[in-house]
Amino acid sequence: MVEDKIKPPEKINLIPGAEPSSRMDPWWWLVAGVFALAGGLMLFKPDPFLDIFKYVWVGIGITVLVAVVSYFLMLIFGLFGALGRLSKNTILRGLATFYVEIVRGIPLLVQLIWWYFAFPVIIQSIGQGLNFGPMMNYQANPIVMAIWGMTFCYGAYMSEIYRAGIQSIPKGQMEAARSLGMSHTQAMRFVILPQALRVVLPPMGNEFISLLKDTSLVSTVAVADMVRLGREFTATNFNPIEVWSMIALLYLILTLLSSRLINYIEKKTAFSR
Numbered sequence: 001m002v003e004d005k006i007k008p009p010e011k012i013n014l015i016p017g018a019e020p021s022s023r024m025d026p027w028w029w030l031v032a033g034v035f036a037l038a039g040g041l042m043l044f045k046p047d048p049f050l051d052i053f054k055y056v057w058v059g060i061g062i063t064v065l066v067a068v069v070s071y072f073l074m075l076i077f078g079l080f081g082a083l084g085r086l087s088k089n090t091i092l093r094g095l096a097t098f099y100v101e102i103v104r105g106i107p108l109l110v111q112l113i114w115w116y117f118a119f120p121v122i123i124q125s126i127g128q129g130l131n132f133g134p135m136m137n138y139q140a141n142p143i144v145m146a147i148w149g150m151t152f153c154y155g156a157y158m159s160e161i162y163r164a165g166i167q168s169i170p171k172g173q174m175e176a177a178r179s180l181g182m183s184h185t186q187a188m189r190f191v192i193l194p195q196a197l198r199v200v201l202p203p204m205g206n207e208f209i210s211l212l213k214d215t216s217l218v219s220t221v222a223v224a225d226m227v228r229l230g231r232e233f234t235a236t237n238f239n240p241i242e243v244w245s246m247i248a249l250l251y252l253i254l255t256l257l258s259s260r261l262i263n264y265i266e267k268k269t270a271f272s273r
Contacts, residue, residue, distance in 0.1 A: 031256045038249045048239055049203050052246045055233050059226035067212045070150035080157025102155035109217050112149040116140050116221035146218035154211055165200035198269055205262035209255055
């Protein structure tokens with residue numbers, strides 16, 4: 001009979017490491033634990049932990065705003081810096097290299113202070129020389145200067161990450177694209193950069209975590225972030241242990257959530273191996 005010759009389909013064995021995972025990332029338990037700890041403190045001891053949270057709530061938004069805007073500007077700034085360093089034009093390559101070497105040699109805190117306190121004086125001096133009123137009366141916006149300082153500093157580090165990613169792509173990719181009739185710009189845009197971005201995604205995620213933590217430095221230039229508001233609350237209520245423990249937990253929640261999101265993106269965009 002024909003039916004007797006029909007064999008049941010064999011079970012397909014997946015390649016080890018490629019099986020679809022139904023388990024939750026175990027590190028989410030750490031995120032849940034930190035959330036539970038912070039929530040428990042505010043629930044069972046609202047004075048002072050809930051009061052602290054309410055006081056620094058606006059600062060959390062400022063911290064996230066500065067981090068996110070600085071990060072996206074940093075990605076653009078770093079890309080131009082990397083392309084400049086890889087350029088065959090001697091002037092562009094020299095300027096990009098000068099920028100990277102100088103900026104990486106100055107601490108971020110010093111750069112933030114310079115942009116907020118020294119840069120406006122330069123603008124005002126130029127305005128006086130030109131007798132131009134708007135420049136003579138220029139006053140720095142704390143948040144704008146903080147974002148610009150973070151972008152300017154981290155853009156130098158990001159440019160090196162981009163450059164390493166671009167140089168990791170085999171030269172044959174560029175040669176193949178050029179042989180198909182693409183210009184150098186087209187080959188870089190459609191062939192090299194998409195591959196390089198996937199290569200540098202993990203260090204890009206690490207840069208965001210570092211940037212998020214370093215936003216605590218913007219409190220030195222009159223930005224009302226969590227750290228500045230925490231100092232104000234401490235000066236009023238004289239409870240540094242509770243205040244800085246709560247601030248630490250809030251930063252930890254932000255960084256853990258960011259790292260889980262970055263890990264998810266990395267898995268979705270990972271190369272098949």
